[in-house]
Amino acid sequence: MESTISSPISSTKSSPLLHSGSHSLGSRSQSFPSLPSLPSVQTLRYPSFKSRSFLGFPFRSRQNQPIRSQSSNHQPVNDGFVLEDVPHLTNFLPNLPSYPNPLKQSQAYAVVKQTFVSPDDVVAQKVVVQREGPRGVHFRRAGPREKVYFKSDEVRACIVTCGGLCPGINTVIREIVCGLNYMYGVEDILGIEGGYRGFYSKNTLRLTPKVVNDIHKRGGTFLRTSRGGHDTNKIVDNIQDRGINQVYIIGGDGTQRGADLIYKEVEKRGLQVAVAGIPKTIDNDIAVIDKSFGFDTAVEEAQRAINAAHVEAESVDNGVGIVKLMGRYSGFIALNATLASRDVDCCLIPESPFYLEGRGGLFEFVEERLKENGHVVIVLAEGAGQEYISGEMNAVDVKDASGNKLLLDVGLWLTQKIKDHFTKVQKTAINMKYIDPTYMIRAIPSNASDNIYCTLLAQSAVHGAMAGFSGFTVGPVNSRHAYIPIARVTETQNTVKLTDRMWARLLASTNQPSFLEYSEGQGQAKEDVDVINNNMRATL
Numbered sequence: 001m002e003s004t005i006s007s008p009i010s011s012t013k014s015s016p017l018l019h020s021g022s023h024s025l026g027s028r029s030q031s032f033p034s035l036p037s038l039p040s041v042q043t044l045r046y047p048s049f050k051s052r053s054f055l056g057f058p059f060r061s062r063q064n065q066p067i068r069s070q071s072s073n074h075q076p077v078n079d080g081f082v083l084e085d086v087p088h089l090t091n092f093l094p095n096l097p098s099y100p101n102p103l104k105q106s107q108a109y110a111v112v113k114q115t116f117v118s119p120d121d122v123v124a125q126k127v128v129v130q131r132e133g134p135r136g137v138h139f140r141r142a143g144p145r146e147k148v149y150f151k152s153d154e155v156r157a158c159i160v161t162c163g164g165l166c167p168g169i170n171t172v173i174r175e176i177v178c179g180l181n182y183m184y185g186v187e188d189i190l191g192i193e194g195g196y197r198g199f200y201s202k203n204t205l206r207l208t209p210k211v212v213n214d215i216h217k218r219g220g221t222f223l224r225t226s227r228g229g230h231d232t233n234k235i236v237d238n239i240q241d242r243g244i245n246q247v248y249i250i251g252g253d254g255t256q257r258g259a260d261l262i263y264k265e266v267e268k269r270g271l272q273v274a275v276a277g278i279p280k281t282i283d284n285d286i287a288v289i290d291k292s293f294g295f296d297t298a299v300e301e302a303q304r305a306i307n308a309a310h311v312e313a314e315s316v317d318n319g320v321g322i323v324k325l326m327g328r329y330s331g332f333i334a335l336n337a338t339l340a341s342r343d344v345d346c347c348l349i350p351e352s353p354f355y356l357e358g359r360g361g362l363f364e365f366v367e368e369r370l371k372e373n374g375h376v377v378i379v380l381a382e383g384a385g386q387e388y389i390s391g392e393m394n395a396v397d398v399k400d401a402s403g404n405k406l407l408l409d410v411g412l413w414l415t416q417k418i419k420d421h422f423t424k425v426q427k428t429a430i431n432m433k434y435i436d437p438t439y440m441i442r443a444i445p446s447n448a449s450d451n452i453y454c455t456l457l458a459q460s461a462v463h464g465a466m467a468g469f470s471g472f473t474v475g476p477v478n479s480r481h482a483y484i485p486i487a488r489v490t491e492t493q494n495t496v497k498l499t500d501r502m503w504a505r506l507l508a509s510t511n512q513p514s515f516l517e518y519s520e521g522q523g524q525a526k527e528d529v530d531v532i533n534n535n536m537r538a539t540l
């Protein structure tokens with residue numbers, strides 16, 4: 001079992017260096033077999049010196065000298081190291097046998113200098129650090145391990161895809177199948193059809209490299225998908241009944257929550273089942289990882305819609321082009337598409353409340369741009385301005401089968417508002433072109449760089465499962481693939497931080513209003529401004 005990172009503290013059973021940390025991960029309460037008496041925590045803080053020498057991270061300054069503390073005792077500045085580790089099957093199956101990794105014999109890895117990831121390799125969550133600051137949170141580096149905990153001919157793997165579509169799902173499916181087969185000689189791979197409910201309501205598909213050979217060229221998911229239908233007990237019963245021992249779960253935050261429950265139930269039942277999550281979401285709202293797959297493809301596709309809106313708007317008098325993009329709670333697609341395009345005058349996202357009337361409002365801005373350029377292009381994320389629309393329409397909350405709030409159409413609402421303002425208030429005719437490419441940007445196949453990214457994710461997930469890790473999500477953290485505890489990626493949602501430089505870059509690029517200005521009597525309701533300010537505070 002890969003326990004080397006843990007071993008320096010194995011002799012310090014009651015060490016204060018062990019802590020449950022701010023990310024104490026609830027029920028993941030098993031210790032590693034080599035550390036039978038460790039407290040039931042997974043988040044470990046290491047002693048500065050031990051961790052430094054043991055982990056082989058000589059802490060060096062730019063002159064290649066060990067960095068010394070400014071303070072009196074000249075200890076190397078190397079404390080505050082935290083490993084947020086993922087569970088391993090041997091946590092609850094301590095006698096599980098291990099085997100040499102068959103990759104040793106693989107022709108693909110024949111000339112690789114270092115076939116296996118060192119058990120000591122970790123990935124830092126923060127790469128911008130202060131010289132004297134704590135070393136911070138780390139995750140296990142993803143990749144093949146020297147030992148595996150499954151015999152290839154005893155593996156029965158399954159793959160399931162849940163939630164909304166996203167470019168690249170088929171590439172991930174393909175590469176899990178090919179990775180298992182070509183790297184580890186696994187032949188028994190099942191596709192679960194139609195999301196979580198497919199475990200107990202549908203027959204399985206047999207997946208081979210031949211069956212999945214071409215699927216990456218198509219959008220969507222070869223296995224189909226669904227929302228709702230997560231019944232942990234029924235799913236795990238089914239996993240058990242079918243003799244499945246590796247479960248690959250591709251999906252967004254909801255799916256990963258479901259995967260965590262599956263892992264916990266598997267652990268409770270003491271099953272030798274590796275549960276691996278592969279994060280998928282077009283909204284890029286999954287925490288910890290750098291970026292979700294398919295996001296770049298979607299942003300690229302969004303350019304076509306923005307370009308069309310711009311061409312239409314600039315070809316007529318007083319042309320107003322509006323493009324609605326996906327982004328339920330996070331405006332990353334709109335933000336990135338705007339920054340990439342340069343044709344956008346204003347970008348509206350859920351994280352940044354806006355207002356229409358009065359000084360600093362959207363109407364005033366549109367009027368100015370029309371005067372200046374004769375046309376204006378607005379990009380908005382579907383989750384933007386929801387509070388205003390539902391307030392005006394007295395809308396009741398409607399949810400989808402997974403419990404996600406169904407959004408009101410902000411694109412249509414804004415289109416109407418702008419039209420009304422110009423015809424009724426300004427008495428000016430405008431030429432409105434509204435484009436809604438929301439599903440078009442996620443239903444396409446992934447581009448080249450997303451395809452490569454998907455391949456890495458799939459192979460990392462396969463290596464992790466074969467190595468006996470379970471209850472993990474794989475993903476890039478500062479460009480290095482890591483195994484992250486599932487609960488860690490679902491505890492928060494990744495959103496655009498208005499206080500980060502990226503949003504400032506966008507404002508600097510479009511020169512749009514920040515909607516933070518309020519002047520009494522200018523039409524903007526005081527309550528709306530309070531909402532804006534509260535939201536701003538929340539992002540700080």
Ligand SMILES: Nc1ncnc2c1ncn2[C@@H]1O[C@H](COP(=O)(O)OP(=O)(O)OP(=O)(O)O)[C@@H](O)[C@H]1O
Pocket residue numbers: 162163164165195196197226227228229230251252253254255256257258259261280281282283401402404
């Ligand atoms: N808290 C939860 N616990 C267990 N299962 C969940 C939970 N939330 C969602 N699920 C299940 O996960 C699946 C997908 O969830 P959801 O529809 O929210 O999409 P998602 O995975 O978040 O992806 P996306 O939001 O990118 O479309 C559904 O089958 C749903 O039942």
Ligand SMILES: O=P(O)(O)OC[C@H]1O[C@](O)(CO)[C@@H](O)[C@@H]1O
Pocket residue numbers: 163164165227252281282283326327328382400442
């Ligand atoms: O596929 P559905 O159920 O229409 O859901 C659409 C939602 O899914 C997402 O694409 C996330 O997967 C959101 O951007 C969007 O709000």
Ligand SMILES: [Mg+2]
Pocket residue numbers: 163252253254281
């Ligand atoms: Mg989701």
